[in-house]
Amino acid sequence: MRATVINGRDVAKKQYAKMSETIFELKKKNITPCLAIILAGDDPASVGYVSLKERTAKSVGVDCRVFRLPADVPQCEIEGLIDSLNKSDDVHGIMVQLPLPAHIDANIVLELIIPEKDVDGFHLVNSGKLTNRMTGITPCTPRGIMELIAETGCAIAGKHAVIVGRSMVVGTPLALLLLNADATVTVCHSKTVDLASYTHTADILVSAVGCKGLIRGDMVKEGAIVVDVGNTRVDGKVWGDVRFDEVSEIADFITPVPGGVGPMTIAMLIKNTVEAACDKAQ
Numbered sequence: 001m002r003a004t005v006i007n008g009r010d011v012a013k014k015q016y017a018k019m020s021e022t023i024f025e026l027k028k029k030n031i032t033p034c035l036a037i038i039l040a041g042d043d044p045a046s047v048g049y050v051s052l053k054e055r056t057a058k059s060v061g062v063d064c065r066v067f068r069l070p071a072d073v074p075q076c077e078i079e080g081l082i083d084s085l086n087k088s089d090d091v092h093g094i095m096v097q098l099p100l101p102a103h104i105d106a107n108i109v110l111e112l113i114i115p116e117k118d119v120d121g122f123h124l125v126n127s128g129k130l131t132n133r134m135t136g137i138t139p140c141t142p143r144g145i146m147e148l149i150a151e152t153g154c155a156i157a158g159k160h161a162v163i164v165g166r167s168m169v170v171g172t173p174l175a176l177l178l179l180n181a182d183a184t185v186t187v188c189h190s191k192t193v194d195l196a197s198y199t200h201t202a203d204i205l206v207s208a209v210g211c212k213g214l215i216r217g218d219m220v221k222e223g224a225i226v227v228d229v230g231n232t233r234v235d236g237k238v239w240g241d242v243r244f245d246e247v248s249e250i251a252d253f254i255t256p257v258p259g260g261v262g263p264m265t266i267a268m269l270i271k272n273t274v275e276a277a278c279d280k281a282q
């Protein structure tokens with residue numbers, strides 16, 4: 001295999017090691033960073049993600065309070081909970097596990113979280129700050145991807161970065177982060193004609209689609225950095241967007257699925273919470 005595998009679990013561990021000193025300093029001031037997670041319903045994937053976030057947060061000394069609500073919870077009840085968490089002095093980060101049940105308007109709910117506690121970075125204030133190159137809270141998956149790219153030791157400035165997928169959770173904020181790091185950025189999506197003609201010119205290729213095996217070896221430039229965000233469950237197994245066996249023979253760096261972007265998303269959620277606690281302590 002040609003490519004070096006960027007192990008997201010190892011990169012996440014380094015992040016926790018860096019955070020532990022900050023958490024220690026906060027605890028000396030009687031502050032324990034605290035993340036509140038709102039989970040509505042019992043979607044098995046969401047339940048699994050939330051318990052992983054809770055376990056990981058607690059394992060690094062961050063308090064995590066999970067509010068498990070029934071699937072038929074009225075929107076006003078979620079709104080009331082967010083209001084009380086916004087006002088709570090000992091809660092530093094609030095996240096709502098998506099997707100919410102169909103009768104809940106997620107856009108309204110997410111905008112109720114005060115921007116200082118919006119550790120998912122989805123609030124319009126935080127996305128506006130990212131667009132305007134101002135300091136705010138950065139969405140977790142794109143922030144984690146930037147750390148994975150940094151791990152390669154390769155410069156981003158001047159490189160051609162191609163992102164496949166333009167969601168507000170991954171593709172769009174990542175495009176801004178890469179642009180702010182002086183890459184030349186192309187964003188592809190479902191209406192892109194001849195996807196391979198773009199991916200083939202990418203020094204940095206990030207696929208965030210959720211389509212098993214979309215990126216073939218013959219779509220990748222030799223020596224590229226390839227980050228696979230895709231997470232598709234087929235017959236109980238998780239698959240990325242990238243055909244790992246083919247692409248790892250062409251690229252210089254590649255992230256695996258699982259064990260690539262996923263652990264970094266959680267690490268950045270916890271980092272955003274610790275940073276929110278630091279900001280409040282100042």
Ligand code: NAP
Nearest residue numbers: 141165166167170189190208209210229230231261262265
């Ligand atoms: P999403 O909101 O469904 O967005 C998917 C994007 O892919 C859309 O922009 C869509 O284009 C584009 N697309 C669909 N089919 C395409 C095709 N054939 N060619 C090119 N583009 C195509 O999904 P998301 O929330 O961004 O998540 C994407 C994937 O990443 C999912 O598998 C998700 O589970 C995974 N994910 C993983 C993590 C993690 O921590 N590991 C975190 C977040 C997401 P249009 O805009 O034109 O519809």
